[in-house]
Amino acid sequence: MPITYEHIKTCKQTGARLGRVHTPHGTFETPMFMPVGTMATVKTMSPEDLKAMDAQIILSNTYHLWLRPGQDIIEEAGGLHTFMNWDKPILTDSGGFQVFSLSDLRKIEEEGVHFRNHLSGEKLFLSPEKAMQIQHSLGSDIMMAFDECPPYPADYSYMRQSVERTSRWAERCLSEHHQSGKSSIQGLFGIIQGGEYEELRKQSAKDLTSLDFPGYAVGGLSVGEPKDVMNRVLEFTTPLMPADKPRYLMGVGSPDSLIDGVIRGIDMFDCVLPTRIARNGTCMTSEGRLVVRNAKFARDFRPLDENCDCHVCRTYSRAYIRHLIKCEETFGFRLTTYHNLYFLLQLMKKVRQAIMEDRLQDFRDEFFESYGFNKE
Ligand SMILES: Nc1cc(CSc2ncc[nH]2)c2nc(N)[nH]c(=O)c2c1
Numbered sequence: 097m098p099i100t101y102e103h104i105k106t107c108k109q110t111g112a113r114l115g116r117v118h119t120p121h122g123t124f125e126t127p128m129f130m131p132v133g134t135m136a137t138v139k140t141m142s143p144e145d146l147k148a149m150d151a152q153i154i155l156s157n158t159y160h161l162w163l164r165p166g167q168d169i170i171e172e173a174g175g176l177h178t179f180m181n182w183d184k185p186i187l188t189d190s191g192g193f194q195v196f197s198l199s200d201l202r203k204i205e206e207e208g209v210h211f212r213n214h215l216s217g218e219k220l221f222l223s224p225e226k227a228m229q230i231q232h233s234l235g236s237d238i239m240m241a242f243d244e245c246p247p248y249p250a251d252y253s254y255m256r257q258s259v260e261r262t263s264r265w266a267e268r269c270l271s272e273h274h275q276s277g278k279s280s281i282q283g284l285f286g287i288i289q290g291g292e293y294e295e296l297r298k299q300s301a302k303d304l305t306s307l308d309f310p311g312y313a314v315g316g317l318s319v320g321e322p323k324d325v326m327n328r329v330l331e332f333t334t335p336l337m338p339a340d341k342p343r344y345l346m347g348v349g350s351p352d353s354l355i356d357g358v359i360r361g362i363d364m365f366d367c368v369l370p371t372r373i374a375r376n377g378t379c380m381t382s383e384g385r386l387v388v389r390n391a392k393f394a395r396d397f398r399p400l401d402e403n404c405d406c407h408v409c410r411t412y413s414r415a416y417i418r419h420l421i422k423c424e425e426t427f428g429f430r431l432t433t434y435h436n437l438y439f440l441l442q443l444m445k446k447v448r449q450a451i452m453e454d455r456l457q458d459f460r461d462e463f464f465e466s467y468g469f470n471k472e
């Protein structure tokens with residue numbers, strides 16, 4: 097069993113859990129945020145930067161790495177860990193989501209998805225089996241099943257057919273995985289779909305938990321739905337997921353959504369938000385978002401966040417970082433990215449501490465107050 101979950105405790109104030117996930121490349125604590133490294137790099141960060149901020153697992157992407165540089169090159173390099181010099185856990189998404197969000201001319205069939213390479217325009221085909229073969233070549237510790245993430249909103253009949261196909265695809269992923277001979281060194285997570293429909297979430301969870309995955313993700317969220325819809329879907333979906341396995345909410349990373357996801361029983365999160373907004377000069381701070389490129393910071397020599405003890409906040413001023421961002425200096429993007437990732441990793445550390453002390457609801461209220469979220 098290459099991926100195992102160790103439950104440590106459940107918060108008495110909420111349904112939040114404290115745990116650890118053991119993988120062939122080491123253990124990470126949960127709840128945990130996973131920085132995204134789509135092209136085999138967390139943009140502008142070195143592996144040393146990631147270790148300095150205590151990143152314990154990162155994400156990469158089957159679709160992108162298949163197109164560029166190609167799975168054969170990474171396999172020849174000895175796998176993704178060696179290729180990118182990251183010796184801790186790596187989770188790879190299966191590629192289905194990226195096909196829908198990046199390429200046009202796509203056609204979904206039972207066999208798989210036909211689409212155009214968004215870089216070259218050539219026609220390509222991705223199937224559950226192909227997605228598994230690519231992830232086996234990458235050597236990721238945690239692979240994701242090949243799924244369809246329907247757009248939001250989607251009508252019930254479309255969603256039902258999509259859920260049934262995603263369940264059949266999950267079964268094909270699992271048999272490909274077992275035939276690969278890699279199932280002792282790589283783990284495969286199933287992805288629960290079903291949109292905002294409780295009946296379909298139940299169907300998807302029933303189908304997937306009847307197959308023995310070492311962990312399960314909630315897919316189909318953070319696709320434009322309002323936050324209260326996401327929270328409602330989590331409230332009736334996480335109880336359908338095994339309590340003795342990790343629960344991963346895909347694509348979620350704003351501070352309020354992370355805390356609200358943990359309270360509803362989620363253990364793992366990923367999102368491109370912190371790294372993406374960093375590159376346009378937006379920073380997450382304990383007092384809310386700060387757009388450091390704003391003229392009002394031209395002579396502001398305070399740190400990005402006066403409550404942050406990261407290397408950036410202990411060393412550089414808002415004025416200097418604003419200047420670098422305005423000049424499109426790469427170093428500026430490194431500073432905002434480092435701080436944003438550190439901020440979210442620290443937030444999850446504080447969340448784990450609050451669960452240990454059975455006061456996560458109190459922590460949520462204090463954090464929402466200071467960050468400027470409305471407390472509902
Ligand atoms: N919101 C959202 C985000 C992602 C990308 S997660 C990711 N990949 C690379 C970086 N991050 C999803 N991926 C899959 N496979 N299924 C989903 O339903 C889904 C939903």
Ligand SMILES: [Zn+2]
Nearest residue numbers: 404406409435
């Ligand atoms: Zn900082």
